[in-house]
Amino acid sequence: MASSRSTTRPQRASSPTSTSPPWCGCPAANNKPGSISTLPADTAFDDDLGHLHGALADWPAPVAALLAATERDAVSRHDIYDRTIARTWISGAVTLVGDAAHPMRPHLGQGGCQALEDAATLAQLLAQQHPVDAFAAYESARRRRALRYVRLSALAGRVQLIPDALRPMAYRLFAGVPERMVARQLSAIASATAFG
Ligand SMILES: Cc1cc2nc3c(=O)[nH]c(=O)nc-3n(C[C@H](O)[C@H](O)[C@H](O)COP(=O)(O)OP(=O)(O)OC[C@H]3O[C@@H](n4cnc5c(N)ncnc54)[C@H](O)[C@@H]3O)c2cc1C
Structure with a gap:
């Protein structure tokens, strides 16, 4: 959890080097504990913290305690964008x-x-x-x-x-x-x- 809330929602990357639609990673409710899940680029939750409570309900301690101690405004969302490998470094x-x-x-x-x-x-x-x-x-x-x-x-x-x-x-x-x-x-x- 980071200290500021990102209001950014997934958008198509404007960069011409983008190779596929952007995506975001976070645990999904039906995912196995401990893994990263990929959500479609247009996924949005009205309540990110509420989503995390549901998605991580089965995770082992201290995840539930950490979430309970997290302020709603402290959830930061960072979408991930594809970019091709640089042509020259x-x-x-x-x-x-x-x-x-x-x-x-x-x-x-x-x-x-x-x-x-x-x-x-x-x-x-x-x-x-x-x-x-x-x-x-x-x-x-x-x-x-x-x-x-x-x-x-x-x-x-x-x-x-x-x-x-x-x-x-x-x-x-x-x-x-x-x-x-x-x-x-x-x-x-x-x-x-x-x-x-
Ligand atoms: C959800 C997730 C899970 C991951 N899990 C793993 C894992 O299990 N194992 C693994 O090996 N990798 C993992 N990664 C990938 C890993 O985090 C990155 O590949 C790694 O951090 C890249 O390191 P870097 O130093 O190249 O870039 P970064 O870690 O992004 O460092 C770049 C730094 O430059 C700073 N910066 C940017 N612009 C400027 C500027 N203009 N002036 C000054 N500073 C600037 C940034 O603030 C940042 O601190 C994961 C990534 C994600 C998103």
Whole structure:
């Protein structure tokens, strides 16, 4: 919960680089506890805090206590917009890192990880060579890997945009996927090294 209420409602992104309608993430009532759900771009609630009380009713402590202690005006809503990966990350003595270079949807939990990998890679290269060369080497080392997670995150987000009517069936199907298969997928992401 942030300290100010955003009155902004989802709108179509005006940027020509937008690749798909904006979307917003928050827990939905029929979602599993602890996960992020994607809501259609035009979703709006008259009472955001009331929605959260309902949506998170089954969540473990201390979620209910936190919500009870939250003022209605303290709920902040931030819609999330898609933007394609920057065509180039470098301009003269400036280079982009993290979301500025390759924003991605949060569904894989990789945006922050990739930003850290950018920083670590850049620091390593800057210690070894002239900044102009280091910037070029940085982009060439990072671009492909970051783009992979941009695409995978987009896919994971899109899967969540299934119609409400199909959600229970989708969850049943997902529950049937053996845990070791899910773990294998996630560990392939988590264990891939950025410094190959
Ligand atoms: C709901 C959600 C869940 C997520 N979950 C995960 C997760 O589990 N794991 C994960 O790895 N990632 C996750 N992410 C993604 C992660 O938060 C971002 O990818 C990460 O914060 C990007 O870091 P950054 O430093 O590039 O950008 P930011 O964290 O956005 O930092 C940019 C900073 O620049 C400041 N700034 C902006 N404009 C100016 C200006 N003009 N002057 C000065 N300062 C300015 C901003 O205030 C901000 O502090 C999630 C994102 C969301 C939305």
